[in-house]
Amino acid sequence: MNKFLVFLEQRDGIVQQTSIDTWNRVQKIAELQGAAVVSGIIAGPADIRQLESTITGDGVIYHAADESLRLYNQAYYTRLVADTFKGNDCSALFFADTAMSRDFAPRLSVALQASLLTGCMKFDADMPGGCSRPVYSGSLLSTFIPKRSLRIYILSLSTTDSSCSSRGHIDFMELEPQSFTDEPLVSSVNRIVMHEGTPDVAEAAVIVAGGRGMGGAQGFVLLEQLAQLLGGAVGASRSAVDEGWRPHAEQIGQTGKTVSPALYFACGISGAVQHLAGIGSAGTVVAINIDRHAPIFDVADYGIVGDVHIVLPKLLDLFKDFLKTK
């Protein structure tokens, strides 16, 4: 019988939504493969009652509530997850695609001699264990096959993939406090400073992105208003970031983030290949651009040809009215 382990990332004691989504997706994969057991591991003290209403399926969730695991520590986390994986005789380990998993999953791959597949978009039913993802700026799709019996998957975030697994029974098991102090302390997170307000572009279900056509940092005020109204995040093209109009954390594309919102607005973005690389898995794409021949229209579902400074205020008012009537 296959045993799957899911890493559930906590921050400030709250298990992250991306991890919960991953757990629910793994439950579905387990169902499809038949007779697979799913367990979870939480590193650091976390509010586990919060999970009872959000996660689906059956399984055991191990909780290592040790204070030394509250903030991310690469060496401690690597050892805890490796020990849990081996201790439970697991065959596959799953992560959500986050800064944290990208930092230590490759180390686990070496430590466990397990095949690591990153950025997995979809699992191919014909090839058990394989998965595919875009490469070369999203112009090609590659399928990767694990060669080892032990596998680690980093699942790309998806806001369009809704889970339909049913609620089951989850057992929570507190792990005995372990001493990690024998590990040489070579790196440690001292503190985390959170940005105020809007969600992260990598996680947002709605993204309102702007490019050179916004004309300057001031132009993004309109995008901020629309993003706030729709509960989304502001994104930016490379030129908008290089001009200093927006921070790099908001950049979408080849040298920025890869995003997968359900709804994506590209405002004043021409649609260079490098930008399109970041929005390959976006749901509905709306392009607003003054140039009818801009390549962004080739990948958009809906387009409005016009000046963003005229179109956006109108859209903003219409959305306000629309949301009021909902």
Added chain:
Amino acid sequence: MNIAVCLCQVPDTASVIGFVDGAVDRSRVNEVMNPYDEYALEEAVRLKECFQQSIVTVFCVAPDSAREMLRKALALGADRAVRVSCPTELSDPFQTARVLSQAISAYYSAVLPDLVFCGKHSTDFQSGQVPPMLAQMLGMASVSGITALTVSGEGFQVEREIERGIEYIFVTSPVLLSAEKGLNTPRNTTVRAVMEARKKTVDLLTVTLHEEPLVVMKDIEPLERKKLCRILSDEKELIRLLSQERHLF
């Protein structure tokens, strides 16, 4: 301080990736230094400029055609360049990391370099696995995707972007750091630096690989992204159409 920088080559962003007979055709592609590696190299050179007697050595696992890129790295401030040759064709990040770790161990013999810099990922395959794998093999800590670095007492204070925030991490050497955009603004080469780099040699180090890949690429196919865009005459129409997509609102 000994600083190693790992470089790789990728198709430049303007190149169109060909696709012939079920395989990627890189023959007509212009290969350049991976953009993230430029930030890594720049940060290494800046540290060297602050700390006297530091030596920056760049490593690249590549065929002889990478020589030009290694010369560019020398012109950008690296002291030494090593082209790592491996008779086996490398097929996954694990093998690349293994070859790099063998090369770095052999080059520095018993003592590990104080710092290893990499780009956070290569822009072609974007897996980002090589840097943490290499660190694990070398037995050193690593931090992926740093956007700031300051020398602080016995170690380094680094920052990296995480979801909705910034993480502040203290690390001591030896450590591997992978560079994210925003870490610095890489310098350009000068004519004089290019001339001087021509006088330097690019060392060759041959490494034998004994391990099988952990992952293989089964197939690759063009990804069609084109959509039939519906051009709308006014904004009201857009709201109406979006409101019909049930999952959105």
